[in-house]
Amino acid sequence: MLFLLQLCYNDNGDRVLKELEKQYDLLQLEYGDKSLHSIYNGGCDKKPDLFFVFMNPTGKNIASLSGWKGIRSPWIGTKNIWTLFYQIGLLDEDIYLEIRRKKGKEWDEVFAKKVYDNVKKHKYFITNLGKCTQIDARPLPDSVYKQYLELLFKEIDIVKPKKIITFGNQVSSILLNQKISVSSCRKQKFLINVNDKKYDVYPVYYPIGNGIFNIDKAIEDLKYIINQK
Numbered sequence: 001m002l003f004l005l006q007l008c009y010n011d012n013g014d015r016v017l018k019e020l021e022k023q024y025d026l027l028q029l030e031y032g033d034k035s036l037h038s039i040y041n042g043g044c045d046k047k048p049d050l051f052f053v054f055m056n057p058t059g060k061n062i063a064s065l066s067g068w069k070g071i072r073s074p075w076i077g078t079k080n081i082w083t084l085f086y087q088i089g090l091l092d093e094d095i096y097l098e099i100r101r102k103k104g105k106e107w108d109e110v111f112a113k114k115v116y117d118n119v120k121k122h123k124y125f126i127t128n129l130g131k132c133t134q135i136d137a138r139p140l141p142d143s144v145y146k147q148y149l150e151l152l153f154k155e156i157d158i159v160k161p162k163k164i165i166t167f168g169n170q171v172s173s174i175l176l177n178q179k180i181s182v183s184s185c186r187k188q189k190f191l192i193n194v195n196d197k198k199y200d201v202y203p204v205y206y207p208i209g210n211g212i213f214n215i216d217k218a219i220e221d222l223k224y225i226i227n228q229k
Contacts, residue, residue, distance in 0.1 A: 017045055017158050020151055021072075024131040031144050032132035036064040041127035041155065042073025043119040050090075050123070050226070051161030053152070055171055055206070056130035056140060062107055064133040070109025073116055074126045077104035082115075084207050084215060088222045090122045125159055127152070129171045137209050145174050157195045163225065164192075164199050167218075168206030176201060186217070187224050 021040050028038035039057035054074060057064060062077035075081045079099060086096040095118045102111070119126065129152055130145050152175070156164065166172040172180040176190050182203045190201045202225045205214035 017041075017155065020154060023151060024148075027147060028132050030132075031130070031140075031147065033059070033135050035066070036133040036135070037066070037068070037072060038131040039064055039074055039076075039128065039133055040072050040131060041125065042071055042116045043125040044123045045125055045159050048123045048125045048159065048161050049163065051125045051156065051159060051164045052127070053164065053166045053171055053175065054126070054128045054208075055168060056128050056145075057133045058137050059133065059135045060104065061133065062104060063112065068109070070112050071116060073112065074128055076112045076115075077107045079104075080208055080212065080215075084219060084222075085119075087219050088226065090119075090124055092118055092121075125161060127155060129174065142170065142174060145170070149174060153194050156199060157197070160197070161199065163228075164201045165222065165225065166201060166203050168211065169203075171206075172201075172203035176203075182206075187221050189228075 021038075024038040024040060028034075028036070032038060036059055039061055057074060059065075060078055061075065062068065063070065063072045082091060082096060082099045085091040086093070095115060098111075099115065130140060130148050132140075132144065132148075134140070164175075166175050169180055169182055172182060176192065180203050182205050185203055188202070190203070192199050192201055202221075204221050204225070205211060205218040207215040207218040211218075
């Protein structure tokens with residue numbers, strides 16, 4: 001299954017990825033909570049093995065708060081998603097145990113960088129389709145996520161991952177431009193074409209919030225995907 005998209009711009013590495021943040025911040029003012037900052041991305045940004053795409057951040061991410069001076073990457077100050085990364089072999093045990101010991105507000109800029117240095121070590125990249133931070137986990141309509149779609153394709157084109165993992169039906173459907181039911185396409189590979197380069201995309205159960213009941217299925221499928229050549 002192939003979804004074609006042609007984008008015309010230069011790949012200037014880190015500089016271009018950083019420049020996308022200006023656009024995310026403008027969209028935060030339109031679609032996010034105005035008291036919070038947008039959350040960008042983080043990890044290995046040069047040809048990672050895996051490129052994880054979640055939905056959108058919430059105020060539980062303390063990097064969204066005013067006064068935060070460190071990286072504004074997904075899942076800072078949270079616990080459950082790091083359990084998933086640890087269980088699929090993408091987080092060192094000492095980092096994981098330190099995350100489990102800390103309360104969310106005990107994360108600081110130094111520890112956040114330490115965690116994401118470990119993400120980089122394991123060669124994966126974490127982002128959200130929507131960078132608009134909300135106070136809570138309220139559902140967002142497709143129309144909001146689609147405002148970020150071209151920017152996500154630019155992220156993909158800059159980072160150039162080996163495999164893309166999309167979490168949940170909504171994000172997977174928007175990225176692939178077709179209706180996706182994760183439960184009916186487990187471990188199935190789709191293809192997208194970004195700027196004349198093909199990328200493998202694997203939809204996976206969303207493993208956080210209400211999706212925590214599917215975390216075991218997500219772990220099973222991710223282990224399978226990681227082992228695919």
